[in-house]
Structure formats: C-alpha cells, structure tokens
Amino acid sequence: MSHDHDHDDHHHHDNHFSPMEARVRALETILAQKGLIDPKAIDVIVETYETKIGPRNGARVVAKAWAEPDFADWLKRDATEAIASLSYTGRQGEHMRAVFNDGETHNLVVCTLCSCYPWSVLGLPPVWYKAPAYRSRAVIDPRGVLAEFGVTLPDDRKIRVWDSTAELRYLVVPERPAGTEGLDQEALADLVTRDAMIGTGLALAPLVRS
Amino acid sequence: MNGPHDLGGQHGLGPVAPEPNEPCFHGEWEKRALGVTLSCGAFGAWTIDESRHARENIPPATYLAASYYEIWIRALETLLQRHGFVSARELIEGRMLEKGAEPKRVLKAEMVPAVLAKGGPCDRPVDIAPRFAAGARVRTRTFNPTSHTRLPRYARGKEGVVETVQGSFVFPDDNAHGKGENPQWVYTVVFDGGEIWGEGAAPGLTVSIDAWESYLEPV
Numbered sequence: 088m089s090h091d092h093d094h095d096d097h098h099h100h101d102n103h104f105s106p107m108e109a110r111v112r113a114l115e116t117i118l119a120q121k122g123l124i125d126p127k128a129i130d131v132i133v134e135t136y137e138t139k140i141g142p143r144n145g146a147r148v149v150a151k152a153w154a155e156p157d158f159a160d161w162l163k164r165d166a167t168e169a170i171a172s173l174s175y176t177g178r179q180g181e182h183m184r185a186v187f188n189d190g191e192t193h194n195l196v197v198c199t200l201c202s203c204y205p206w207s208v209l210g211l212p213p214v215w216y217k218a219p220a221y222r223s224r225a226v227i228d229p230r231g232v233l234a235e236f237g238v239t240l241p242d243d244r245k246i247r248v249w250d251s252t253a254e255l256r257y258l259v260v261p262e263r264p265a266g267t268e269g270l271d272q273e274a275l276a277d278l279v280t281r282d283a284m285i286g287t288g289l290a291l292a293p294l295v296r297s
Numbered sequence: 298m299n300g301p302h303d304l305g306g307q308h309g310l311g312p313v314a315p316e317p318n319e320p321c322f323h324g325e326w327e328k329r330a331l332g333v334t335l336s337c338g339a340f341g342a343w344t345i346d347e348s349r350h351a352r353e354n355i356p357p358a359t360y361l362a363a364s365y366y367e368i369w370i371r372a373l374e375t376l377l378q379r380h381g382f383v384s385a386r387e388l389i390e391g392r393m394l395e396k397g398a399e400p401k402r403v404l405k406a407e408m409v410p411a412v413l414a415k416g417g418p419c420d421r422p423v424d425i426a427p428r429f430a431a432g433a434r435v436r437t438r439t440f441n442p443t444s445h446t447r448l449p450r451y452a453r454g455k456e457g458v459v460e461t462v463q464g465s466f467v468f469p470d471d472n473a474h475g476k477g478e479n480p481q482w483v484y485t486v487v488f489d490g491g492e493i494w495g496e497g498a499a500p501g502l503t504v505s506i507d508a509w510e511s512y513l514e515p516v
Contacts (some may be wrong), residue, residue, distance in 0.1 A: 111330050121393050124337070125403060133328040176416070177414045197305075224310070227306045236313070253507035254419050
C-alpha cells in the first residue's frame with residue numbers, strides 16, 4: 088500500500104502520457120512480459136462492450152415485456168431466466184431482478200457502496216453512475232437527482248430506491264408511453280433509453296408520424 | 298469498513314453530471330484498464346469481495362478524487378502485489394524484473410466470449426431454512442467492522458420490512474478475507490425514508506437494501 092502515495096511520481100519521464108495512461112500502460116507491459124495477460128483478450132473484452140453488450144439488450148427486454156403480458160409476468164417472477172431466454176445473460180447479470188414503474192411508484196437504482204450495475208443488459212455503467220455525487224444523493228434526495236436529469240415526477244408519485252448492496256442486479260421497466268399501440272418491438276425498443284432502465288429517465292414519447 | 302466508498306447520504310459531493318451521448322470509454326487507457334482488470338480477475342487468485350475491499354482501502358482523499366477506472370487500477374496493483382504476481386519495484390520501473398506467482402489460468406482471447414457469458418454466479422445452497430419470511434419486521438444490526446461489509450452505514454440500526462427472500466448467496470464479509478464463502482440467505486429489506494433520514498426525509502420515499510441474514514435481527 089505504501090507505494091500508493093508516491094506512485095504517481097514515477098512516470099514523469101513519460102511526458103506525453105497522462106499519469107493514468109502511463110500507469111495502466113506500465114501495468115499492462117509488466118503483465119504481458121510475465122505472460123499473465125493476453126493483450127488480444129483485452130481487445131476482445133473492449134470490443135464486446137463497445138459493440139455487443141449495451142443498453143439495446145435491456146431495451147429489447149423492456150419492449151418484449153410491454154408487448155407480451157406473459158413475458159412481463161415471467162420477468163416479474165424470474166428475471167434471470169426470462170432475460171436468459173433472450174441470451175442477455177453473463178457477467179454482472181448473473182442474478183437479475185426487474186422492477187416495474189407504474190402510476191403509483193417510480194423505481195431508481197443505485198449502488199452506494201461501489202458500482203454494481205447490470206452489465207449484461209445495460210453494458211458498462213456511465214461515469215456518473217459510479218461517481219460520488221450520484222451514489223451519495225440517490226438514496227437521500229432522489230427528486231433532486233432526477234431534476235438534474237430533467238425528470239420531474241408528480242408530487243404524489245412514490246419513489247423507491249433500490250441500493251444494489253448484494254449480487255442482485257436491477258433493471259427498471261419504465262411505463263409504456265401512450266400512443267405506442269401500433270409499434271412493433273424494435274420500434275418500442277427505440278423508446279427505451281439506458282437512463283429509463285436505471286430510473287433516472289422515462290421512456291421516450293413516440294415520434295408523431297404524418 | 299467505514300471507508301470512503303460508503304457514500305449513501307453524504308452531502309457536498311456536487312451535482313450529478315450526466316453526459317449526453319456519453320462514449321463507452323473516455324480514452325484508450327480506460328479500455329486497457331477494463332481489460333487488464335478482468336484479465337487479472339480470471340487468475341482465480343482473489344474473489345470479487347476481496348477486490349471490492351481493496352478498492353475501499355484506497356485512502357479517502359484519493360478515492361474521492363479518482364475516476365472509477367483509476368480506483369480499479371489502484372486496487373488491482375494492491376491485489377497483484379498481495380498475491381505475489383507483481384512487485385512494488387516492478388510497478389515503479391514499469392517492467393518485469395522477476396518471475397512471480399503462477400495463476401490458475403491466463404485469459405486468452407479465444408476464452409473471452411465464454412468467460413463473459415458465464416460470469417460468476419454467487420448463489421450457493423444452504424441447508425437451513427430462511428430465518429425471516431416476506432412481511433417480517435426486522436432491524437439491521439449496528440456494527441462498525443474495520444473489515445469488509447455490505448451493510449451501508451446509513452442502513453445500520455434501522456427498522457424495516459422484509460419484502461422478498463432472494464435466495465442464498467456467498468457472504469462477502471467472510472469471503473473478502475479468505476474465510477470461506479459461508480453462504481447465507483439474502484433478503485430485500487425496505488425502509489421508510491423517515492426511518493433512515495428522520496426529520497425532513499423526502500415524502501413518499503422508500504429505500505431498500507439487499508441484506509444477508511446475519512445483518513438482521515427480529516423486531
């Protein structure tokens with residue numbers, strides 16, 4: 088631990104790198120020289136979260152729940168299995184729970200202790216989700232937090248905050264917007280934002296088509 | 298531990314800063330930080346609970362000023378040294394100086410899809426019935442261990458209701474310190490905002506945590 092306090096000073100010769108760039112580069116170099124990591128594995132991990140595992144997965148889950156009452160029931164009862172039926176299972180989505188917004192209650196998800204987040208349905212968490220401001224305030228001032236996302240709920244709407252303190256990962260199912268009766272599931276999924284599935288947003292209204 | 302990570306209810310940490318169209322990574326080093334962290338996790342030398350505790354042990358001023366990938370990298374350096382894979386001197390010099398510990402496995406590119414798809418489930422069977430049922434009134438314990446716990450400070454010594462029995466899971470307070478998985482029942486416990494925050498609590502607010510059985514006492 089003692090090197091923690093002075094470690095930043097060791098990379099001053101790498102002037103063209105920021106301290107963290109230099110630090111991670113040094114670590115990767117050591118690990119690769121020792122044969123402990125495969126740099127190509129890192130490329131595959133990055134590509135997976137850049138192109139394959141992201142909030143479109145969760146949006147498809149929500150759209151299916153909106154369109155198919157039987158699937159919504161399954162998602163309520165056993166989100167892990169219901170989501171696995173769409174193949175969106177895996178790391179940081181091993182134990183899933185879906186929580187449904189309705190006219191009475193709005194759900195908001197946080198991890199006050201670290202950065203727990205349902206990667207398999209939402210991808211990697213945004214910076215703000217992992218940062219102290221959101222983690223400190225979501226549990227004590229959720230309306231203030233929502234206002235910073237441009238979301239104002241009716242005064243009588245209850246707010247339920249889910250602090251992800253164990254290994255359960257939460258997906259918020261937002262309310263289905265009005266005027267979406269004729270849309271297929273891919274069009275419905277377009278309305279489901281990442282923030283709506285965390286609870287810091289609402290589903291989008293459909294575009295008015297002429 | 299009552300570390301810098303236990304942030305629920307703290308004031309003064311500023312407004313949330315949502316970033317429109319946020320990119321997946323903010324710079325190349327974040328990609329490498331993610332990949333290196335996951336690759337080293339695959340060694341099988343430490344648990345997710347030990348890695349969380351390593352992050353919690355970052356000095357508070359550093360922790361609060363760091364981005365989350367920086368938190369990961371600082372903790373990873375601690376874990377790699379603790380388990381003999383890398384030395385402090387190697388970190389300073391930025392190159393291999395000696396052969397270190399042998400991992401159980403090295404994550405190769407072709408293994409990545411299967412490893413990510415499998416994840417690391419941590420539900421474990423227990424041979425005793427849950428102590429509490431849905432609807433039970435419970436009080437969280439008051440304690441202040443210097444070791445790892447997943448009971449946040451704001452939710453200690455509070456009365457709430459068991460909403461759901463969620464299953465039995467590895468107990469992080471033990472597992473983080475190499476004391477075994479010792480699985481316990483986990484419950485979603487709901488508290489009224491007023492029970493947690495008292496005067497001035499946001500109206501209509503409830504907060505839930507997922508609590509291991511030993512965090513709870515009957516009321």
